[in-house]
Amino acid sequence: MLWYKSWLETRWRFLIGLGMLVCSAAALVLTYPQVVKLLPMVPTNLSGPIGERIREAAELSRSYRGYVWSHWFNQNLSQWSTLFAILLGTAALLVQSGGDLFTLSLPVSRARLLGVRAATGLAELFVIALIPSLLIPIVSPAIGERFGVGSAFLYGVCVFVATSVFFSIALLLSTVFSDAWRPLLITLAVAIGLGLIDQILHNPSFSLYGVMSGASYFRSGQVPWLGLLGSAAASMAFCYAAVVNIQRRDF
Numbered sequence: 001m002l003w004y005k006s007w008l009e010t011r012w013r014f015l016i017g018l019g020m021l022v023c024s025a026a027a028l029v030l031t032y033p034q035v036v037k038l039l040p041m042v043p044t045n046l047s048g049p050i051g052e053r054i055r056e057a058a059e060l061s062r063s064y065r066g067y068v069w070s071h072w073f074n075q076n077l078s079q080w081s082t083l084f085a086i087l088l089g090t091a092a093l094l095v096q097s098g099g100d101l102f103t104l105s106l107p108v109s110r111a112r113l114l115g116v117r118a119a120t121g122l123a124e125l126f127v128i129a130l131i132p133s134l135l136i137p138i139v140s141p142a143i144g145e146r147f148g149v150g151s152a153f154l155y156g157v158c159v160f161v162a163t164s165v166f167f168s169i170a171l172l173l174s175t176v177f178s179d180a181w182r183p184l185l186i187t188l189a190v191a192i193g194l195g196l197i198d199q200i201l202h203n204p205s206f207s208l209y210g211v212m213s214g215a216s217y218f219r220s221g222q223v224p225w226l227g228l229l230g231s232a233a234a235s236m237a238f239c240y241a242a243v244v245n246i247q248r249r250d251f
Contacts, residue, residue, distance in 0.1 A: 002113060006120035010091040016125040016232040017084035017097045021077065023133040029070055029139045035061055065218075068136060074213040080164075082212075083128050085163040086187045088121040088168025091182050110246050118171055118239050125167055129160035154223065155214045161231045162212035166191055168238030175246045 039058055057143070060066035133156035137149045166187055173183035198207040211227035 002116040003120060009117075010088055010121060010124060013084065013087045013091055014128065017080070017087070017128050018131060021080055021128060022135060024076055024080075025072065025132040025135045026139050028068070028076065028141060029136055029145075032064065032067055032145065033143055035067065036220070064140070064147065068147055068157070069213070072136065073133070073159065074215070074216075076177065077133065077156075077159055078212045079126070079131065080208065081159050081163045082130055082166055082191050083188075085125050085167040086170045086184060086191065088125055089167040089187065090174050090183045091117075092100045102162045106162045111243050114171075114175070114243050115248050118168075118242070121167060121171070122164060125163060126160050129163065130156040151217075154217060158214040158217070158224065158228065159212055159237075161228050162208050165208060165231050165233040165238070168235040168242070172238045172242040172245065 002101055039061060058069055060070040078176045130153070133152045134149065137147045137152050140147045169190060170183050170187040173186055174180075177183055194208055198209045208227075208231060211224050214224065215223045216227075
């Protein structure tokens, strides 16, 4: 019953996110031939940070592997998965309404209740990160290109593990506040702050977003094991803090 209740409370956020990303992945692959035709029109005399980013994006797009990584795993999937991780995390609210208080009165421990909700949300996040990514190798032959299934799976796992940190932060905050907006806005602020720091430092080896996009794997073929383990440990720590907090609260 707890699993089904958690599914009912999060299904629309999950289905909307999955549907949107599946369509986005398919569109990204099918528009690559048009992107290749436009590459010669990219000016080469642009200066400044913006010009450098434009030249870098154009250079990456000259190869299909670079195009998929830069536009999908480094941008679209990472950004949207972060947003839906936060939305799924805030969907685990326990004290927002009378129905939630009724759930707390059931003969089930609070730890198990929150654990089921967290597991449901993480499973949905895993599907959101993985299924659209695996669609890319399937659709690529339609335009005469190939993308490895193993690479797509690995990138998807990197996105899932890194975005689970934001899910867990939102989950923890949802046990602190009694409304949906404050956990959502605070976690979004944290995500934006980390993104700004990442842009300033520009060191993918030591940033959450670098782990999320699998930058080290793309550039040097090295799986970011340390970053993945650190992200997983941080996510588990936030989930554990959420369990401890909900057990101590007096409703």
